[in-house]
Amino acid sequence: MKRFLILQLRPETEASDDEYAAFLRKGGLTEDRVERIRLDQTPLPADLDPASYAGVIVGGGPGCVSDAPETKDPVEARIEAEILGLMPRITDRDVPFMGCCYGIGILAHHLGAEVSKKAFGEPVGAVTCTKAADDPMLDGLPDRFDAFVGHKEAVQHLPGGAVHLVRSGPCPFQMIRYKSNVYATQFHPEADAAGFETRIRIYRHKGYFHPDEAETLIDMCRASNVVWPEVVLRNFVQRFG
DSSP, rough: OOOOOEEEEOOHHHHHHHHHHHHHHTOOOGGGGEEETTTOOOOOOTTOGGGGSSEEOOOOOOOOOOTGGSSOOOOHHHHHHHHHHHHHHHHTOOOOEEETTHHHHHHHHHHHEEEEEESOOEEEEEEEEOOSSSGGTTTOSSSSSEEEEEEEEEEOOTTTTTTEEEEEESSSSEEEETTTTTTSSSTTTTTTTHHHHHHHHHTTTTTSSSSGHOOOOOOHHOOOOOSSSHHHHHHHHHOOO
8 A cells, every 4th residue: 555745844853743733643654654854954855756655744834935035044945945846756647646735836837827915815713615516526525614724825817727626715726637637725734733732832933923913813723713724634545645
């Protein structure tokens, strides 16, 4: 049985470990079914073959694809270059891929779409998403569902050849598909209230919100009814695992 490859970008150990545990729990995975690479610690092997895995899952992170190269931390710049270098091997061969939050920026940028801070950023919290099309990854989800988001940049137009799957009022492109097996979400399919509380505390000084708003945002997340997005992750694992 092929394993899933989980690529993580978060340099904070607590955030990275919590995200990894969420991918396992929400996807119905066990550690023996995955290979985890923390890209802040381990460079991506140059000869890595994504087709040798059941699928590739890319987590979120504090970086932005649209930031000017000279403003990026050297490790962040290396990670971005490595993932962008991997994308042709994924999209050309239609390797199963699930990019979460940062992953939609990587995929859209690779496909030639504009990713920027011009419009469609969303503050940290829950947002109501609406299906824009039917797809196996959306099986079992209602037409409208709440999901956790928080992003400064966003996809500005649908990439060529991509299918629009999910939208929200503030952000049109919440989920897209390229070819048959390459997916990306702007929302976090792995996140629940406890996980987002952890991230709010860790990233309170990263510019997503004013630090004084952290406790209010945590209370809002605790009061939210976010239960459906994990179905997307579970569908991905069940379809390709």
